[in-house]
Amino acid sequence: MSNRLQSRTLPSVCCVLLASLLAPPALADGEVNIYSARKEDLIKPLLDDFSQQTGITVNLVTGKETELLQRLQSEGINTPADLLLTSDAGRLTAARQAQVLQTIQSEALEKHIPAAYRDPDGYWYGLSVRARPILYAKDRIKPTALSTYEDLAAPRWKGKLCVRSSDSIYNQSLVAGMIAHHGEANTETWAKGLVANFARSPKGGDRDQIKAIAAGECDLTLANTYYLGGMLTSSDQAEQQAATQVAVFWPDAKTTGVHVNVSGAGVTAHAKNRDNAVKLLEFLASDQAQRWYADVNNEYPVNPAIPPSATLKAWGAFKADTLNVAKLGELNAEAIKLMDRAGWK
Numbered sequence: 109m110s111n112r113l114q115s116r117t118l119p120s121v122c123c124v125l126l127a128s129l130l131a132p133p134a135l136a137d138g139e140v141n142i143y144s145a146r147k148e149d150l151i152k153p154l155l156d157d158f159s160q161q162t163g164i165t166v167n168l169v170t171g172k173e174t175e176l177l178q179r180l181q182s183e184g185i186n187t188p189a190d191l192l193l194t195s196d197a198g199r200l201t202a203a204r205q206a207q208v209l210q211t212i213q214s215e216a217l218e219k220h221i222p223a224a225y226r227d228p229d230g231y232w233y234g235l236s237v238r239a240r241p242i243l244y245a246k247d248r249i250k251p252t253a254l255s256t257y258e259d260l261a262a263p264r265w266k267g268k269l270c271v272r273s274s275d276s277i278y279n280q281s282l283v284a285g286m287i288a289h290h291g292e293a294n295t296e297t298w299a300k301g302l303v304a305n306f307a308r309s310p311k312g313g314d315r316d317q318i319k320a321i322a323a324g325e326c327d328l329t330l331a332n333t334y335y336l337g338g339m340l341t342s343s344d345q346a347e348q349q350a351a352t353q354v355a356v357f358w359p360d361a362k363t364t365g366v367h368v369n370v371s372g373a374g375v376t377a378h379a380k381n382r383d384n385a386v387k388l389l390e391f392l393a394s395d396q397a398q399r400w401y402a403d404v405n406n407e408y409p410v411n412p413a414i415p416p417s418a419t420l421k422a423w424g425a426f427k428a429d430t431l432n433v434a435k436l437g438e439l440n441a442e443a444i445k446l447m448d449r450a451g452w453k
């Protein structure tokens with residue numbers, strides 16, 4: 109009796125297992141459709157790896173964060189999307205609140221992603237960590253003069269601060285974190301002090317604040333470190349030059365820690381390829397994918413087993429805020445109103 113025939117006599121679960129082990133990956137079926145706010149070049153090589161390993165075809169649609177969420181909402185049950193990839197816990201929470209995501213329970217995801225970096229109910233999972241510390245002008249500010257986010261509202265920093273507008277989800281999430289730690293009244297007093305210290309009316313993105321420091325318009329800003337990392341390795345000489353004028357200060361080391369956020373993903377509420385979407389999510393959180401996923405955008409791996417890149421290591425270790433980032437999304441509306449009352453344009 110041949111082995112092949114013998115296998116037929118085994119219980120069916122064994123046969124299915126055997127068949128899947130013997131089948132070449134390319135024959136495994138199915139596809140998975142992604143709506144991604146993460147740019148194609150920041151994800152495509154990983155998706156190719158995933159396809160090669162599993163035989164699952166990946167279809168990628170990229171777009172702006174708000175557009176993709178609106179599209180999911182308007183498509184409703186007819187959406188082709190199985191997985192939404194976007195940045196900031198504020199936006200991931202907005203997607204949950206818009207009911208376009210579903211809960212996923214997965215041992216692999218829980219093992220690889222610390223609880224603070226995923227939705228408590230499993231609607232979305234963080235895949236990379238970004239830090240938003242203080243950046244300062246190397247030639248004008250002594251790091252020993254810096255301490256906390258709270259201190260940036262002190263009168264001695266009048267006219268020294270450049271910050272982007274309150275439309276930025278990054279600033280909204282930072283303020284939401286302040287509310288979570290210090291309460292609304294204290295945070296409002298702080299925000300008013302911060303606004304009083306602005307060197308100019310908020311404009312531009314994080315990179316523009318770094319350039320403004322280099323140009324001498326201001327001495328301090330709040331920015332996500334991956335922008336600084338991107339500028340330091342930029343092919344644009346002016347950008348690279350500006351970035352070398354600026355250094356990172358990790359605030360709140362003795363208290364609540366540095367404000368951190370995530371980019372992440374959630375399986376859509378009406379996913380037609382749910383199992384493949386979960387497989388892809390688990391793949392992106394795996395040790396193998398995590399190193400590349402974080403490094404390519406100068407972010408920190410969400411998976412604590414993977415060390416950060418050399419660029420990030422050069423800025424030193426820091427204490428990260430341990431608040432669950434989902435809280436930043438929950439307090440988003442409160443943060444926006446507070447920034448408005450504080451006159452943060």
Ligand code: FE
Nearest residue numbers: 195314332335
């Ligand atoms: Fe960004």
